[in-house]
Amino acid sequence: MHPKILILKGVAFVLRYIFKRVLEMIPTLLIVSIIIFYFIHLIPGDPVRLVVGPDATSEEVSMIREEMGLNDPIFIQYMSYMQGILQGDLGKSLKTGLPVMEMFENRFKNSIYLTLFSIIWAFIIGIIIGTFSAVFKNKLPDNIGMLTAVSGISVPGFWLGLILIQFFSVQLGWLPTGGADSWKHFILPSIALGAGIMAMIARFTRSSLLETLGSDFIRTARAKGLREMIVIPKHALRNSMVSVVTITGLQFGFLLGGSVVVETVFSFPGMGRLLIDSIAFRDYPVIQALLLLFSIQFIVVNLIVDILYSFLNPKIRTISS
Amino acid sequence: MIKGNGIKLLFVLFLSMLIVACSTEGSVESDPEDNSSDKGSNDNVVIEDEGNKRDEIVIAVNENFITMDPHNSGDRNSNAVQGAMLEGLIDERDGEIVPVLAEDFEVNDDATEFTFYLREGVVFHDGQPFNAEAVKANFERITGDQSLRLYSRGFNDITDIDVIDEYTIKITLSQSNSSMLTKIVPARMISPKALKEEDLTRNPVGTGPYKFVEWVPGDHLTVELNENYWNQGQAKVQKITYRPVPENGARVAMLKTGEADFIFPVPTQNLAELEEDENIIVETNQSTIARYVSLNTMKEPFNDVRVRQALNYAIDKDAFINVVMAGFATPLDSVLPSTIFNYQQQELYQYNIERAKELLAEAGYENGFTAEIWGNTNSDTVRGMQFIQQQLSQIGVELEVLSMEEGTLSERIYGGHGPEEAEVEMWYVSWGGFPSDTDHAIRPILGGNSFPPAGGNSAYFSNPEVDQWLFEANATVDAELKRELYGKVQQKIYEEAPWIFLASDENLFGRRADLEGVYVTPNGRIHVGYAEIK
Secondary structure (H helix, E strand, O other): OOHHHHHHHHHHHHHHHHHHHHHHHHHHHHHHHHHHHHHHHHOOOOHHHHHHOOOOOHHHHHHHHHHHOOOOOHHHHHHHHHHHHHOOOOOEOOOOOOEHHHHHHHHHHHHHHHHHHHHHHHHHHHHHHHHHHHHOOOOHHHHHHHHHHHHHHHOOHHHHHHHHHHHHHHHOOOOOOOOOOOOHHHHHHHHHHHHHHHHHHHHHHHHHHHHHHOOHHHHHHHHOOOOHHHHHHHHHHHHOHHHHHHHHHHHHHHHHOOOHHHHHHOOOOOHHHHHHHHHHOOOHHHHHHHHHHHHHHHHHHHHHHHHHHHHHOHHHHHHHO | OHHHHHHHHHHHHHHHHHHHHHHHHHHHHHOOOOOOOOHHHHHHHHHHOOOOOOOEEEEEEOOOOOOOOHHHOOOHHHHHHHHHHOOOOEEEEOOEEEEOOEEEEEEOOOOOEEEEEEOOOOEOOOOOEOOHHHHHHHHHHHHHOHHHHHHHHHHOOEEEEEEEEOOEEEEEEOOOOOOHHHHHOOOOOOOHHHHHHOOOOOOOOOOOOEEEEEEEOOOEEEEEEOOOOOOOOOOOOOEEEEEEOOOHHHHHHHHHHOOOOEEEOOOHHHHHHHHHOOOEEEEEEEEEEEEEEEEOOOOOOOOOHHHHHHHHHOOOHHHHHHHOOOOOEEEOOOOOOOOOOOOOOOOOOOOOHHHHHHHHHHOOOOOOOEEEEEEOOOHHHHHHHHHHHHHHHOOOOEEEEEEOOHHHHHHHHHOOOOHHHOOOOEEEEEEOOOOOOHHHHHHHHHOOOOOOOOOOOOOOOOOHHHHHHHHHHHHOOOHHHHHHHHHHHHHHHHHHOOEEEEEEEEEEEEEEOOEEOOEEOOOOOEEOOOOEEO
């Protein structure tokens, strides 16, 4: 068959696959939304009381609850909430009175950038370290690489963050301590956030690559006289990527939800801190919208990972189709 | 073939991710709305150009701003920023009421009629004139808009708002309330046009020394100098950017690098390193915060006044201040902190284990008892509770420390149960208010009508005499009589000891040495009205 037709067929397949998966998302999200809605209202604590403070009378509190619709049966509240969502209205924050959508705008953008920066450098550096460690197993590069990896995993993010601030901002004065105004503001947080993931990717790459390097087809490739520069990246590394991509995808999903610790250390306006603040205030509309968004993000990331699998390993594709 | 394409596609995917990442850098920088986008690069210039005069400052605070609607907010950070842009008829300084947009005011003898004579020639930031009609529109919003009930309940007694002439307005109450003036302080004036047209949570249009520029929630809020300010020449700094920086270490680092010119609060553990730096000045003042442990006076053994006094004698206040408050507090020697108007010092419950044991024995608890102490999960609170646990163990009182997440704690205290069913025994908590509002510093937390959930009286303390004195004091404008009545109230409450009286906090704030005129008021509001770089 002509290669172009093959590519077109491949694209059509991927599109169909994506469409099917997106359709499958709908019932999942519906169930997730019900669970989220119900459980949030089960947490003890009254948002009205938390907002008004101790010197409001109980009549005032109950009147405000009535106005906010918090006295309606939970099912009615859910229905009116879903009605809003379908019309693109996520409601207003109980605490600030701002539309939830507006509160998300900037934070969402910031969190996406931060996640991308962190994951990209972690992925690239992690694979390089992992590959060197595997190729030079138990030699100096391996030891250095794994030492880096162990430090990356064991150093707490907030500590690393504070050390980075102390060194690069206070001592050297090169980078700002916090905020999200320019690309400079993203450097330190993405280092602090990506360090652990880089380490994880390095370790996964190493163990997975070691396994592959011992397999028959690598021996065959080497026996054919192929140079290591070809064998390692083309044959071995690619076949070791499935587990690495899986772990990267999972981490990507987690990071999109924001990192409370790193956001706090760098006064970074992202999603994580918003969630914590909203939970503390029982700001139902904001919590619901955030959790729904996180679910969607996770499902989408999973979808991307699944598609990547099929490129990495034709076997998986055959089975799934 | 397919294999090759797969790799290529993967590669393309990655490249595109990289491109997206790179292009976002550009778009963040060139975002036309982002006025502060060049600040990142300016930050470091600040350090180098120490000699040159700056005209912009950055203020870092520990929490996010909630709303810019002055009639619907009570948190100190939102209030502080609003204070730069909006002004009220009156303000308070050192516990005294001082005129601002009103040049003068009168209160009738039974504190039911308040007449304000307004300043002439003042305009709002949008060019609207400030006059009696504008004031009326604001008060009508506060009393009439149902959605503001959370914070406007202090205005429930207002029956009439009359415009006497263009610059005179009279407010009439249904009952006497001499603390109404303090309630009017935070009722800041918004342009009547903005009241009708603008989203007030986001866009405050007032008469203050600074005008609103932009607010990116969670990131920063910027204001600039108002060229047409009626009181020209007070504030000199051109532009102020407020940033919420919750992490203590990061806030301190910002002050050290010059990224921030003013931070509040200064964490006590970083005090030493800041004091070493000659470019930084750390200042303190007494706050209006009273820190105490409420004792449920309806429950055994706290229903016996001797037990309550014994607990007070058993705590070493100086040690408490040093261990828990890092030395930045003063012993609470009345129900009121010394910054609250009409404060009168009482004779402190001096640390005396023997006296405490005697009192416990008299009350029939010579072997002590066990109880629960509640508090939130804040690490300072936990440290405070553990300190009290240790101190009381000396007199045989064994405490179980229960630190609860704020929402849960609030539910257990205000959950709608009657006083008899209340579970709370001891609650480690604090209360803060306006220096000029003596009533608010006592009645909502110790008044007989303020049992949870109607108020914060978690001690379930009810003393008819105290209630009567509080009522009388609030109904008179006679300063002498007020002082006398509040004196009796303080004496009685200190004697009855519904709390373990611990300490009153100090505010700790830091500034770059060349910044002057910015300070923190006793009730924790950052004041920028005289900001100037020297």
